[in-house]
Amino acid sequence: MSASRLRASWFRLGRIERYVLVQQARSLAVALGVISALIMLIDFVEISRGVGSDVDLSGVRILGLMLLKSPQVIIQLLPFVFLFGTLAAFVGLNRRSELIAMRAAGLSAWRFVLPAAGAAFLFGIVTVAALGPLAASGDGLFQRERTRLSGAANAAEAVWIREGDDTRQMVIRAERQDRTNARLLGVTFFIYANDGDGHRTFRERIDAASASLSAGRWRLVDAVGAQIGQRAVRYETLDLLSSLADDEAFERFARPQSTPFWSLPGQIARVEAAGFSSTAYRLRLQQLLATPLMFAAMSILAAAFSLRLMRLGDLARMSFAAVVLGFGFFFVNQAASAFGSAEVIPPWLAAWLPPVLTALAAFTLLFYTEDG
Template sequence: MRLDFFPSRTLTLYLARTFITRILAVLVMLVLVLQMLDLLSESGDILAYPGNGEAQLWAYVGLRVPQLIARFLPYSVLLATIITLATLNQNSEVISMKAAGMSAHQILAPLMLTAAIVSAFSFAFNERVVTRATATLNVWEKQKYGPMPKESNVRANVYLADGDNILAIGQLAGRGADMRMTDVTWYRRNAQGIVLQQVRAPSATYGASGWRLADPISFDVQSAVQKPVAPLTVAPQLTPQRISLTGVDADGESVIELRQSIDRLKAAGRHTGELEASWWHKFSGPLSAFLMPLLGAVAAFGLARSGQLFVRAVIGMALGFAYFVVDNAAIAMGNFGGYPPLLAAWGPFFLFLLVGETVLMRTEE
């Protein structure tokens, strides 16, 4: 029995190269198929907006592909693990490695190292690409695929309560003193919630006394009269700091931005359990790729001629998909407050780490 954790350099590079090639092949296949199906379902809505054409379809693909890569990269690692290990077993390469004195952990070590690198790439990709694409696509979808926002930190279709009144914002951009509103509608209501007046303005900026509506047009409900009015200031209580506490999109913010949003909500006395679970999951989610070689390892061992190779591959696949089911369920429980945020994000990872290690030790070591 060798004491080195990794096999020889040549064998390590061979296994890692074989594994990463299959990961990329499976990922490309999944993303292409799923993107085509998704585009078929969304192309009608995209082209329904006047002026949209092929360029908007490609823009949608460019924003959607990063989401598909981030979501299905762990699945690709799982499927690549099954394919790689089953092929090695079928060709008796696993038997040769074990006959040379290598343990099951040594055989899996190159795959685990590759999966760890994939996890690190997944985390960086999520932070730099996926969050920005998600934030932009969410706004674009809310605008029914109208003109795409040209800046970051943009939200669409925001509704804010101003006492009995309602302030509806088509697009909200910027933060703090630089916050700007476009396509603004202010509804003046009585105590019973009945709309008395509707004021529309193309834009609004914040001043010392509230939000100043530029070039407003007023519609009086009782008289049914619509007319331009002088610039109007409304919603003095809706400060930019208060507005920034509403509508935090965890998927559209990076780790640092989401941490800052959580701190602002905590300072305001708001509940942050759901956002904290999402923050922790930004770390545990990419690490799911690291688990896949361990959960799929059962497909590598056992004699291929025994006729149980297919059964072992199914068991490995079932363990991998069971992790994703439990992970999603734990996050849902964390969002409802059933689990603490830390347990909701990390509990499934450590649970299946122990399950995979137990299965490997009991069956092969």
């Protein structure tokens, strides 16, 4: 075959692949629109009944809260968008006998399935790197706004904070917060000393009427401190070194789902420095890293189930089986997340096992369909 004919052959194949990608993109847009509309409708009703029952909110305000909350839920359901959208695209190509024409022309299924999976993988990277952080920030704003509107931020509930370093740990309990004046009220400091072997020994307890954090120091007012075996000492004011930023005393750790991808490593370090378990944040980080693979696996799975020729029948049954299998892998993902959160299995295994299983099942079916 001459060089010109070879280039023309590759050009025709490129046009076919682009055509398949366009059909997939259209179906994905429809699937995304339907799922997004359902999620936003459910969120609108939920916010109206939840936050709207505590305070009087206008429809525009509820709509704004919905727009903050819904993107995060939509991104969590994007694997189903790729499952339904890719399935619809290839079923449509099959019904119009376009797949038959492609296969009759000697085009392997791999030549149009893998580009579709590659596009899904690239979209997964964009989702993790750009869309996901925006959605997570919106979800964080929604959580804070809901807390403010419901009055939970001003509720008289105990506040617990933990901080420290290799030589000292402090557990801080406050009866309530005074956000207006940036103070903790009714505060108790439990101070522990760490030795070289990692053992922790109680050293001192300090009770104070209020405490404020500024420039790396706790300023305690009307404080009483007592060490083991010694008399209590009263202080009008007392300063204690702190490793917290000024606003961290009044902010709880953000939920893993509300933490943007680029902030997760720093959040994990902060949580571990405070002495808390970072399993949920590590699991979230690994799940985000595995997102592109999950999108690609769902696309291959949907395409593999829809490649059966119309003349052989059972296309509807195969499509239904793809949807059932997709939901099955979703439940496997939820179960693995539960096991990972409970530290039954490592976070990396809980995050990567479902997409890897999905990809293996999809490739197995595609090999069987294409190569027998």
